[in-house]
Amino acid sequence: MRVSYIIGTAFVVFFILISMPSHAGTVTSRELVEAARELDGKTVTYRGEAMTAVMNRGEYSWVSLKDGYNTIGVWCKSDLLKEIRWVGGYKNKGDMVEVTGTFHMACPVHGGELDIHADEAIIMARGFPIEEHVSPYRIRIAAAFFILTLLAIFIFRDRI
Amino acid sequence: MILKPAAEDYRIIGHYLGKITIGLGLIMAVPLAVASGYSEFAPAVDYLISMAITLFFGVVLAGVCRTGKDLSTGHAMCVAALSWIVAMFFSAIPLYLSGHYRSYLDSCFEAMSGFATTGLSLVNNLDHMAYSHNLWRHLTMFIGGQGIVVIALTFLFRGTAGAFRIYVGEARDEKILPNVINTARFIWFVSVVYMILGTAALSISAVAGGLPAGKAIFDSICVFIAAWDTGGFTPQSQSILFYHNFSFEMITVVIMFLGAINFALHYVVWTGNRRELYLNIETTTLFISMVVALSITAWGFAGNGICLGPGAFFRKVFYQLISGHTGTGYSTVYPVQFVNEWGPLAMLGITMAMAIGGSMCSTTGAIKLLRLGIIYKAVRQDIKKLLLPESTVLVQKFHHIRDIILQDRHVRLSAIIMFSYMGLYLVGTIITMFYGYSLSEAAFESVSAAANVGLSCGITSPSMPVVLKVTYIIQMWAGRLEFIAIFALGGMIVAALKGKK
Numbered sequence: 001m002r003v004s005y006i007i008g009t010a011f012v013v014f015f016i017l018i019s020m021p022s023h024a025g026t027v028t029s030r031e032l033v034e035a036a037r038e039l040d041g042k043t044v045t046y047r048g049e050a051m052t053a054v055m056n057r058g059e060y061s062w063v064s065l066k067d068g069y070n071t072i073g074v075w076c077k078s079d080l081l082k083e084i085r086w087v088g089g090y091k092n093k094g095d096m097v098e099v100t101g102t103f104h105m106a107c108p109v110h111g112g113e114l115d116i117h118a119d120e121a122i123i124m125a126r127g128f129p130i131e132e133h134v135s136p137y138r139i140r141i142a143a144a145f146f147i148l149t150l151l152a153i154f155i156f157r158d159r160i
Numbered sequence: 161m162i163l164k165p166a167a168e169d170y171r172i173i174g175h176y177l178g179k180i181t182i183g184l185g186l187i188m189a190v191p192l193a194v195a196s197g198y199s200e201f202a203p204a205v206d207y208l209i210s211m212a213i214t215l216f217f218g219v220v221l222a223g224v225c226r227t228g229k230d231l232s233t234g235h236a237m238c239v240a241a242l243s244w245i246v247a248m249f250f251s252a253i254p255l256y257l258s259g260h261y262r263s264y265l266d267s268c269f270e271a272m273s274g275f276a277t278t279g280l281s282l283v284n285n286l287d288h289m290a291y292s293h294n295l296w297r298h299l300t301m302f303i304g305g306q307g308i309v310v311i312a313l314t315f316l317f318r319g320t321a322g323a324f325r326i327y328v329g330e331a332r333d334e335k336i337l338p339n340v341i342n343t344a345r346f347i348w349f350v351s352v353v354y355m356i357l358g359t360a361a362l363s364i365s366a367v368a369g370g371l372p373a374g375k376a377i378f379d380s381i382c383v384f385i386a387a388w389d390t391g392g393f394t395p396q397s398q399s400i401l402f403y404h405n406f407s408f409e410m411i412t413v414v415i416m417f418l419g420a421i422n423f424a425l426h427y428v429v430w431t432g433n434r435r436e437l438y439l440n441i442e443t444t445t446l447f448i449s450m451v452v453a454l455s456i457t458a459w460g461f462a463g464n465g466i467c468l469g470p471g472a473f474f475r476k477v478f479y480q481l482i483s484g485h486t487g488t489g490y491s492t493v494y495p496v497q498f499v500n501e502w503g504p505l506a507m508l509g510i511t512m513a514m515a516i517g518g519s520m521c522s523t524t525g526a527i528k529l530l531r532l533g534i535i536y537k538a539v540r541q542d543i544k545k546l547l548l549p550e551s552t553v554l555v556q557k558f559h560h561i562r563d564i565i566l567q568d569r570h571v572r573l574s575a576i577i578m579f580s581y582m583g584l585y586l587v588g589t590i591i592t593m594f595y596g597y598s599l600s601e602a603a604f605e606s607v608s609a610a611a612n613v614g615l616s617c618g619i620t621s622p623s624m625p626v627v628l629k630v631t632y633i634i635q636m637w638a639g640r641l642e643f644i645a646i647f648a649l650g651g652m653i654v655a656a657l658k659g660k661k
Contacts, residue, residue, distance in 0.1 A: 034500060053372055055370030070398075090288055090290040105466075112472030135205070138257070152219040156219055160226075
């Protein structure tokens with residue numbers, strides 16, 4: 001009786017374990033791209049800077065997250081991304097977003113793309129505007145060369 | 161006996177080189193205006209510096225080398241070959257000043273990749289790049305794709321007898337219209353019409369895909385330029401994958417095809433002869449080579465155990481193949497996926513398509529369809545000759561705009577260029593293999609550079625060895641100019657060193 005009870009419990013635990021989605025933990029974009037086969041279909045947590053734009057497609061949206069090596073496309077409910085205020089570009093550092101979801105090496109829904117279908121998205125750090133620095137030294141160089149060019153045009157005006 | 165070039169020869173080359181450099185300096189006003197429009201002040205200063213340096217060099221060179229003489233064929237070839245090198249050095253200045261490149265060599269690589277309409281890139285942090293710098297990258301493709309010399313022909317060399325010779329030196333040897341200036345203007349006309357249509361279609365698709373309108377229009381202009389000129393730069397580090405948009409991908413496929421078609425074919429189709437599309441030797445060769453390359457790629461892909469539905473197969477496999485065959489280099493996969501997931505046989509299919517390339521007198525590089533078609537016809541003629549009685553007179557024709565009788569000179573010229581390309585592919589492959597890459601990876605990257613494609617399997621990166629960067633720069637340059645101008649420049653250098661007065 002006790003032996004059959006233990007075996008039965010072991011079977012139940014075993015089936016619960018194998019039916020649970022596997023979780024590959026926090027990954028980098030390098031791992032996602034280079035170990036795509038191993039991570040395909042697994043639940044992953046990935047963190048990166050929201051880049052360029054959140055592309056709204058109705059109920060769902062695309063956001064591209066860059067972690068310093070690659071940019072990975074993330075597909076998730078638009079509601080989860082409405083907190084994103086800053087996207088990365090020349091003048092902005094984008095919000096740092098952490099997503100958790102299923103990784104696809106060749107997504108069956110999105111034409112074989114390598115992507116993450118996220119169930120969770122958390123803003124880890126806010127982005128900010130990047131202050132542009134104009135070097136006075138470069139302005140002086142530009143002015144010097146323009147004067148030289150005007151001088152050259154004047155000297156060679158009949159020879160060009 | 162080789163004769164040493166006279167001072168007058170150097171002056172002629174210098175004068176025209178100076179004029180082309182002035183043209184390049186003036187074009188820098190475009191990114192300068194964009195920088196001002198987007199309030200990008202640091203890049204605006206970068207363009208002021210670059211423009212001033214370029215104009216200064218051009219004015220001094222054209223002025224010092226002033227000559228009343230017109231260009232001979234030899235001079236024109238040297239001007240064509242040197243203008244690309246000079247353009248690379250000057251166009252790299254604003255890119256280097258942007259701070260997105262590790263070294264000046266890297267920015268030279270980017271500039272040559274742009275001018276040669278290759279698309280291989282060494283940029284760091286592209287997604288944070290200024291609009292003006294990004295536009296300049298794409299503008300180099302437009303300048304190179306349209307032809308640095310075509311631009312000069314249109315605006316600077318009105319009526320000169322040597323104009324057609326430089327045009328030929330830039331590997332554009334078809335006169336679509338009787339006058340070469342009109343030919344250059346027709347190329348501009350076609351390009352501008354397609355630019356308006358293509359940019360509008362891409363913008364609508366991008367906005368529908370959720371991209372803000374301003375960004376969608378800017379990206380669409382850049383993507384159109386790079387697709388039409390079969391270049392391959394994109395404003396985003398993920399290439400076309402960034403847009404996650406099937407209709408956007410399909411529009412780029414159409415533009416890539418149009419860019420890979422001979423301008424002479426564009427002309428006859430525009431003037432009403434649509435049958436030419438089915439009869440032309442280039443379009444028939446393209447169809448056959450596409451089928452063969454797709455079969456090899458699909459076979460290799462299937463052998464790797466990756467199962468894709470028809471839609472995914474089209475967007476992954478077919479897209480990269482079209483991109484490779486037309487010499488564009490747009491991608492919807494990450495570079496290392498070629499190695500990790502596609503495998504050597506699928507890579508071979510893409511490499512083969514890249515090595516063949518598109519049409520003559522288009523913006524593509526590589527061996528090109530007409531030459532392959534001519535060599536196929538010549539081989540078929542020789543086999544027929546073996547099978548028929550010796551007394552039989554065999555006339556072989558091919559159809560390219562009109563019926564042309566196949567002559568030895570056609571075959572000889574096609575064979576010379578084809579073997580030159582194969583040599584260039586091979587040298588690049590061997591040098592790449594010295595750095596520990598496999599044959600399939602090395603051949604893929606080498607062919608991509610020399611055929612001016614831009615697809616990468618991950619070798620091209622800012623951390624790539626300097627020797628490989630220089631090798632690929634030379635391959636892009638030689639591949640784009642199709643050797644003849646470079647042979648002429650080499651001859652000039654030998655004559656200058658060893659010739660007798």
